[in-house]
Amino acid sequence: MQQYFIDTTLTLQQVETITDPRIVHHVVKVMRMRPEAQFELVDATHQPYLAVLQAVAADQKQLQVQITKRLQRQTELPVSVTLACGLPKREKTEWIVQKATEMGASKIVFFGGERSVVRWDTNKAAKKLARLQLIAQEAGEQSHRNVWPTVTFVSNITAVTALSASVKLFAYEESGKQGENRVLKTALNQLNAEDELLCVFGPEGGISENETAILRTHDFQATGLGPRILRTETAPLYFLSCVSYAAELIYS
Template identity: 45%
Template sequence: MQRYFLDTTVHDGERISLTPAIYHHWVTVLRAEVGAQAEFVDDTAHLFHGKLLTLDDPATVALTAVPTPSVELPVDVTIACGLPKQEKAEWITQKATELGVTHIIFYGADWSVAKWQGNKVAKKVTRLTKIAHGAAEQAHRLKRPTVSYAKNLAAVLNAPHDVAVMAYEESAKQGEQSALNQQLQAVKAGQQLLAIFGPEGGISPAEVTQAQAANATLVGLGPRILRTETAPLYFLAAVSMVLELQQPR
């Protein structure tokens, strides 16, 4: 069943008018007819089934509250990625959303080849936010990730977090295997976890020192060297394995 997000709080039995964006996708593109049903998530992350009552624009939908499943990661995960080249930011945004990320930050790393010019940052963030919202609907999530830009690593380290890690290529080369698992095991449900990744050029020594001074732990992501667009996805999969799949229900 198709899922859509609402920007307001709704209640069981309420009738709402579809927004132009939802109307376009559900009625115009998917050709929904009167009686069709879709899932709706309001701004408090509660799930509803909506029955299409009219095809007028704006169309009317009747909402029925249904049990809300637990599909979000037990911790809020922020991934901070050094600006990648070409379309990799879109790839990271889409796939990280599917894997449960809460916040995505793209930052200007010391060794980033890509640069986001000041007059284009807002447009890029808007584009990536749209991708994240679409991926959240596709993945049937209850929350839509935020996407933002940070000028440098110092701004990233100011983001709210309880635990911070930095994926460091040299840690993997040196055979470090335990730090990531130790950090994930120590994270408690409801906490905020910040994970920092470098761009294609890697993380500079100055950034490593800066992260360590802010109490971020250097971690390896397995014995292989991962591309800049692969590393955040490996990390999010590890978070799910440790904090979701291995926990008693």
């Protein structure tokens, strides 16, 4: 069943008028819904509801729906996960945002790594982030999440170290090559509900020695992600898979 996020607060039996062009277009033009069709709405409080389409305006610019059921579900990870990713090339940012949203990330932060080939200036960052935030929203709807992650940009690794978290890690391929597997395993085994995890991933060229030193100075622990070398867009998803398995197994 299709889901949409809206920015108002809903109540049972309420009749709501939807004017968001993105939602109206998708309901009318893409899904071709007719009156009595059902879909889900997640309101501003992150509460999902079942809605029934009552009418489409003659100009097809607004919908009238009735809220018929409050849905009881929990699709969010029991722990908060922030991914800090060195800027990768081209479309890889979109791939990371879309898939990380589907897998439960709470926040996605891109940063200008010393080995990043791509560089964002202030104007470019604003335009890119608007696009990425929309991708996160639509991926959150597709995966039936109750909230979609924020997507932000910071200039360098020093700014990343200022991010708040109770568990701070960075994926380091040298640790993986040496067979290190205890740091991630220990962190996942010691997870508590409501923990905030932050993990840093380098761009295509990896995290530099200077960046590694800065992270260690700010209490980030280096962790391997298995014996294989993962691409910059694969590593965050591998990490999220591990967190999802550990957290949802522990707290289910």
